[in-house]
Amino acid sequence: MGGKSKIDMSRVSNCMEEYKISLQVGNKTIAYGPELKANLIASLKAHNLSVAIDGLDRELCPAALSEDKVLALLGRLPDLGVEQLQAMEGKSINLAYAKLYLADSYPVNITEIEKCNLEVKASNSPFIRPTMIVSFSESEAIRLAEKARAATKSYDEKVEKIKEMPELSTESDGKLKNQLKSAEVSRFYAATVWHRNAEILSQDLQLDNWENEAKAAKEAVSAYQVLVGAGMPSN
């Protein structure tokens, strides 16, 4: 699993200060400094709470970030090559970017993150979205893809069941509509996790037998796509 206790946060903070790098967790920006770790962990907890959906397994919520994985990436930061660090200079790293694989829904082990590299593309945005160059765990990808596929099917059935309820069009308080929205978002998120893991198996790990599954999962993402909502801070 690697060890977050081994991470020298003052070294991480110094590296971030040298290259004027900050971190973005949801809609919070975290700067370097002595409070880096405390601020980061508090922001991760608040973020994960804000993106959680009642009843949805954390592994099926691609927006929920793993504290251990984030800390492992930070621990790696000072040891990245100068070119990688310079490419991030003056910017904020969007930790939720899908290809950073810092959510529990991705098949990346912490020991791999501790030796990863980052590929950074230039952007007008104040945020950078680095792609993590890392080895994936095949067994984890299969487990997550199968779990997400089953969940997608299950949430799809739930959505259809609610849609068939005659009270949906006659209710006066929107309760069923809210249940429907929650089920639709859960279905979309599960399909997203299914697709990303199937794609990793098909493309990154080049397992031919996952090619059709990746296509089917992509179609599910497209079909089930809904507006998730902004989750703006309440204070």
Next chain:
Amino acid sequence: MEKESRAQIQNSQPEVQNGHGTTLAPRAFGLEASPIQRHVDPQSTNAQNPGFDLERAVADIIADGQILRTFQQDIARTNLRGFSAPNQQAFVALLNPNVCSQFNQYLYKALAAGHSLPEITTFAGAIRGKNATWMQNNLQLTGDTNGNGARQQWSFSCNATAVEVVRGELDPIYALSIHTANPHLHEVDASDGTSRNPNLAEEQRAMLESPYAGTRFGAHTGVASDVDDPASGAGRWADDLLNSHSGSTGLNFAPQLVGAGQDISTTDAIKAIDLGLSTGRPVPIVVGSGVGVTAHYVVITNVNVVAGIRTYTIHNPGDGRTTQVPLQNLQNGNMNLSGWTTLTAIENPSLAKP
């Protein structure tokens, strides 16, 4: 219909009647002004050009309540007074003899939005001769003849799109510029926010990803991500973005959380919405799945009584559609705006200080 050419208007100088039956004095004047006439007091200009009646020109600015919003009437009048005398006359010379024409209402609206005479002159040239359908489809960002309008190009840019919508409701020159640069503004590429409407997407991204500068909420910023990848993005409040355009909208906006235990009750929020709409102020609201869930910005642009039911016109950046929502659904948390049901916050509009 807006068929008359500018040359015809300038040459004909007809006597016409406004909508209240008042006969108006001829007020077609040449656009060219001598250097001596620039920057002079309007009163002295009247003496030099006895045919021009500033007070009449100001009084002619009457809001129809649909195109020129009621609250914009006084702003347009003030802005006309603020023009130099030659520019006042040049502005009036642009107008259609039919005082109540949509063409004039849009010119008054551009005036209210604080545009300069050259900008309004160019705008007048762009819209002269266009019919009502064209104007509806190009001079605002909601409710075109197919019920479409501006759409968010990113997963969390409903906030920025709401700002664009408010600006578009109040500033036709801005609305036309957005339409011109984004012919498909009600569409989106879910997998690549930059591909379908690059101009709109970049404007939304810049707003979404700017640091929040308001005072109601703590420091935060949004993050743009493709519509099919919401997990990589984040949302943002928009009161500071709305207020950064007070100079053109004439409005300030104050965010208030709505519902039991929040800043104001749902009943009071609806009263505030009604008060705003009564003078034509668009009201951005936030909807969610219940009290405390601030998920999605939409904009209320109007209210009417339809078949005896008070009904709100709401533009939803989520699907780019402008729809009608009965009062009861607003009151009871039973809307369906991209699946969100409940009014959870409003951006309460008030007149900006000049």
